[in-house]
Amino acid sequence: MSGLVARFAPVFDEVGAEAVAREHERRLPYAEVERLREAGFTRVTLPREHGGDAADHAELFELLAELARRDPNLAQLFRSHFSFIDRTLHAPASATREARLALLADGAIHGxxxxxxxxxxxxxxxxxxxxxxxxxxxxxxxxxxxxxxxxxxxxxxxxxxxxxxxxxxxxxxxxxxxxxxxxxxxxxxxxxxxxxxxxxxxxxxxxxxRDDRPTHAGPFVQLVLLAVLAGIGRAVVDDGVRFVRARTRSYSHAVAALPREDPIVQETVGELSAASFAADAALAHAVAALRRSSAAILADAPDDEQRARVDDAELAMTRAQLVVIPNVLRAATELFEVGGASAVSTGLALDRHWRNARTVASHNPARFKARNVGDHLVNGTPVVSWWTNGES
Missing domain, CATH: 2.40.110.10 (Butyryl-CoA Dehydrogenase, subunit A, domain 2)
Incomplete structure (x- = not known):
């Protein structure tokens, strides 16, 4: 656990404490957003001279995943905020850039x-x-x-x-x-x-x-969503373990007296953990490619090198989507295999994991991504950088 993750963990625990209650009541997290601003989370990627912690991409996306582990709503709602900071930090020096950094240093949140x-x-x-x-x-x-x-x-x-x-x-x-x-x-x-x-x-x-300078803004915003999904995957494991440890009811044809001692239940929890591990690993690999893209842009490397690193980040992010999305959705469904009808209690709200993961995953036309990667590998077609939507 990095120093920043350890520092923010108690704050994340605090703002995530009523996540299930907020889910039941659909209570918007205004107070929780203010607590995160107060704790310095909204400034974490700003340079130290602007009141931040100079967190790199690996630290930021791990922080977002850990926040999503407590409440994925909170992690996703900061998507544009951290993207705006990233775009500003990678922009050429100008009065506009400095004015925007000053607003962010003063605590402004971007939507x-x-x-x-x-x-x-x-x-x-x-x-x-x-x-x-x-x-x-x-x-x-x-x-x-x-x-x-x-x-x-x-x-x-x-x-x-x-x-x-x-x-x-x-x-x-x-x-x-x-x-x-x-x-x-x-x-x-x-x-x-x-x-x-x-x-x-x-x-x-x-x-x-808009200008034609190389930018990794496209993979950045998609990786925020993958960090949210990775956090949901971790929460699925957390809730599965918690449910099994507390459960005392079993079945007449079970192979152990307690669910926690049942090898079939243990196997299910292990598979949930492996799915979360796959999501984490894919996210980390793609974030590493984003860091290389960032380094090339900030070093003002030759244009073709910058574009090559951005393309690498695009490809890594696209592949990561094809790993993270299905693994987390599958885990959010198979979570219910650890228990009986009591697992569907609205008080536990375990269904929120699938609903939240499905909603986040729907922000991406994931069905198009495997074909896009295959077309790139077979025919050299560029991976889609920045996509949009609208009437055809």
């Missing part, structure tokens, strides 16, 4: 407003950034705004005269409305609902156009 429900085509956005007599204004409606209910800032992808741009907006700005209307059956407290922008005033300095 997400990227995807939409509506008529926009794949790769396009109905959200518009336009000019009028008073300057720039932002209008649109975003869905899947994970974490934005808890955020101070949000990056919005918008169309500006046919060009996609990113716009940084304060969530308390006039014309911004955040709606708690996420109705998914899992990850129910991530704040992944609608964000509305009506005539929101935007400064020129808060608009960023």
């Amino acid at each position: 997400n407003a990227t995807f939409e429900k509506g008529t926009a085509k794949v790769g396009g956005y109905d959200t518009r950034l336009t000019s009028d007599g008073d300057g720039l204004r932002l209008d649109g409606r975003k869905f899947y705004s994970t974490g934005t209910l808890f955020a101070d800032l949000v990056s919005v992808l918008a169309d500006r005269e046919g060009t996609p741009v990113g716009v940084l907006v304060r969530t308390d700005a006039a014309g911004v409305a955040r709606l708690d209307d996420w109705d998914g059956f899992g990850q129910r407290m991530t704040g992944s609902g609608t964000t509305v922008f009506e005539g929101v005033r935007v400064r020129d300095a808060d608009v960023l156009e």
Whole structure:
């Protein structure tokens, strides 16, 4: 266990203590997010001169997995926050970069407003950034705004005269409305609902156009989801062990008096542990590739070397999805093989593991990923870097 993981473990235990109660009540974790901010978790990857701990990628993703072990909602809702920090740290030096680091150092939490429900085509956005007599204004409606209910800032992808741009907006700005209307059956407290922008005033300095510099932003955000899944896998093992240790009821045809002594039950727990181990190993391998990508970008290596390291990170992340997702989903189902009908008690809420894992996994078109890897290996086709969705 790294020093940072050991330091934050008591805080994670504290914010995860009522995770099952929050699940039953669908109680949004505002207090828990504030506790994590207060403890310095939101600044953990910032440089020390900006009040952070300079945590590297291996430390960050292990922290996210351990937080998800306690409550995967909390880990996922910080997805855009840590992605925003990572993009900012890898950006060239500029006044904009320093201003954004200052906001983050002051404790600001960043949210997400990227995807939409509506008529926009794949790769396009109905959200518009336009000019009028008073300057720039932002209008649109975003869905899947994970974490934005808890955020101070949000990056919005918008169309500006046919060009996609990113716009940084304060969530308390006039014309911004955040709606708690996420109705998914899992990850129910991530704040992944609608964000509305009506005539929101935007400064020129808060608009960023896309450039063609190499970036590992795509694999980074996907690896956050895999860290959440890995944490769920660990929680499945934790709950399975806890359930078996406490269980005294058995069956007439069982081979041991107590479930904890039954080799069939022991075998089931062992298989749950192996599935979690596979998820952890795949995540670690992909994070190592991301670290190499980061090192190349920060060292301003030749462009072809940077792109090669980013491509490696993309491939490693894609392969990791094909390991993590099925292993955690299988474990979340087979968990119920350790006990009888009492395992389905709503008081235990063991079903939350499958529902949460299934919801996180559904953020990725995982069915496309194996073909993508095969096409790359056989035909040299590039692995998909940054995908989006919309009307076909």
